[in-house]
Amino acid sequence: MIILIVIVLLIFLVPGVRIIINVIKSKKKCTEYADATVVDFETRYNRRGRVSYYPVFKYEFDGVDHRRASSFYSEFLGFNVGDKTGLYIDPDNPEMFYCPKETIQKVIANLIICGERAFVVLIIYFKFGIKNYI
Numbered sequence: 001m002i003i004l005i006v007i008v009l010l011i012f013l014v015p016g017v018r019i020i021i022n023v024i025k026s027k028k029k030c031t032e033y034a035d036a037t038v039v040d041f042e043t044r045y046n047r048r049g050r051v052s053y054y055p056v057f058k059y060e061f062d063g064v065d066h067r068r069a070s071s072f073y074s075e076f077l078g079f080n081v082g083d084k085t086g087l088y089i090d091p092d093n094p095e096m097f098y099c100p101k102e103t104i105q106k107v108i109a110n111l112i113i114c115g116e117r118a119f120v121v122l123i124i125y126f127k128f129g130i131k132n133y134i
Helices: 002-029 100-128
Strands: 032-045 051-061 064-069 084-090 093-098
Touching: 002 084, 002 093, 002 100, 032 064, 051 084, 051 093, 064 093, 084 100
Parallel strands: none
Antiparallel strands: 032 051, 032 084, 051 064, 084 093
8 A cells, every 4th residue: 555655646746757857957058147028828638628827038149139928827936028137048048047036936837736646646546446447
């Protein structure tokens, strides 16, 4: 039983840990600061048809203007069109960046989601048994 709990937690927490590792890698690669402005929102739909809005940042790096959508949707970030923020740019690939405001929110949101999923699976297992779902 303990092994099952550990396996379920690992299955759902590993993606959260992977996101933390990606954030650390981004911070190491994205070292150049640039002022940015939220100029738009990109609309994306998931498989269930749910809509999410991703902030589009406009920033200048090495004399070149860039417009790039965030990889994280705006509900957690609270951005509005016209908001100013700072981004850290990868000098080898100026299209890659991380936003400090986005980073902490992304980590917290993903860890919460992964933990909730693990908790739900364990509740289902203990309440109804695994035989009902195989």
